[in-house]
Amino acid sequence: MITKDMTILDIVDKYPETIDVFQAYDKTHLTCICCTSLFETLENTVSMHNLDLVKLLSDLNKTLQKINIEE
Amino acid sequence: MESKIVDARGMACPMPVINTKKVLEAIEEGSVTTFVDNEAAKDNVIALANSMGCGVDVQHEGNEYRIQITKKGTNINLGEQTADTDNTTIFISSSEMGRGSSELGDILMKSFMFTLVESEKAPQTILFVNGGVYLTCENSPVLDHLVNLQNRGVEILSCGTCLDYFKLKEKLAVGQITNMYTIYEKMDSADKVISL
Numbered sequence: 092m093i094t095k096d097m098t099i100l101d102i103v104d105k106y107p108e109t110i111d112v113f114q115a116y117d118k119t120h121l122t123c124i125c126c127t128s129l130f131e132t133l134e135n136t137v138s139m140h141n142l143d144l145v146k147l148l149s150d151l152n153k154t155l156q157k158i159n160i161e162e
Numbered sequence: 163m164e165s166k167i168v169d170a171r172g173m174a175c176p177m178p179v180i181n182t183k184k185v186l187e188a189i190e191e192g193s194v195t196t197f198v199d200n201e202a203a204k205d206n207v208i209a210l211a212n213s214m215g216c217g218v219d220v221q222h223e224g225n226e227y228r229i230q231i232t233k234k235g236t237n238i239n240l241g242e243q244t245a246d247t248d249n250t251t252i253f254i255s256s257s258e259m260g261r262g263s264s265e266l267g268d269i270l271m272k273s274f275m276f277t278l279v280e281s282e283k284a285p286q287t288i289l290f291v292n293g294g295v296y297l298t299c300e301n302s303p304v305l306d307h308l309v310n311l312q313n314r315g316v317e318i319l320s321c322g323t324c325l326d327y328f329k330l331k332e333k334l335a336v337g338q339i340t341n342m343y344t345i346y347e348k349m350d351s352a353d354k355v356i357s358l
Binding site for chain 2: 096098099100103104107110123125126127129130131132134135139
């Protein structure tokens with residue numbers, strides 16, 4: 092389970108599959124979240140990049156669910 | 163002493179950091195040399211090393227960076243730190259001390275840092291946020307004092323969001339970059355927080 096107080100590094104280190112989710116956001120927001128906010132919490136990252144916290148959390152946790160189902 | 167190499171050239175963020183982190187976590191002490199070919203990866207690998215309390219040396223050639231990270235065994239400095247510091251956190255949110263006159267504020271901040279250096283018991287952590295991060299960067303009037311405090315075991319932490327906002331990340335000259343989660347954690351776990 093990914094929560095808003097985890098840092099981006101904690102998330103991608105523990106769940107490498109989420110890198111794709113961040114990279115998808117990079118394309119739509121023309122930034123590199125992992126480059127600029129790796130040591131920030133998800134909550135801070137969202138405010139820095141003007142993202143939707145609920146949607147991002149949902150996208151990340153859906154990725155985890157998919158992995159669990161496939162396993 | 164173990165010596166490992168991480169070749170992260172050609173890798174996109176966050177892989178250089180993740181690969182370096184895994185190797186650093188796997189060794190008790192020793193050195194890890196990471197090769198990267200972009201500035202963002204270099205900055206993040208340095209930040210990782212700092213956050214893990216490791217020494218860092220960076221060499222730059224063309225588009226490539228060679229980052230040598232030295233990890234010391236845990237608790238090596240713990241005895242010194244507990245002897246010389248107490249569990250106080252100082253929270254600094256401006257480069258000046260107090261309001262009224264900027265010029266006087268600068269003088270007072272210098273005087274405060276000098277007093278900290280001279281005091282018998284140093285704080286455990288000094289947190290710098292907002293305009294306070296100017297104090298931990300190049301050309302800071304109190305840089306020598308902060309380096310001195312760091313050498314005595316004081317943890318110097320600057321807010322990463324603030325360094326980004328003022329475009330100072332490249333100029334950080336002492337201590338490590340931190341995030342709001344850690345800032346809160348340091349304040350919450352301190353016996354006493356002094357806010358300037």
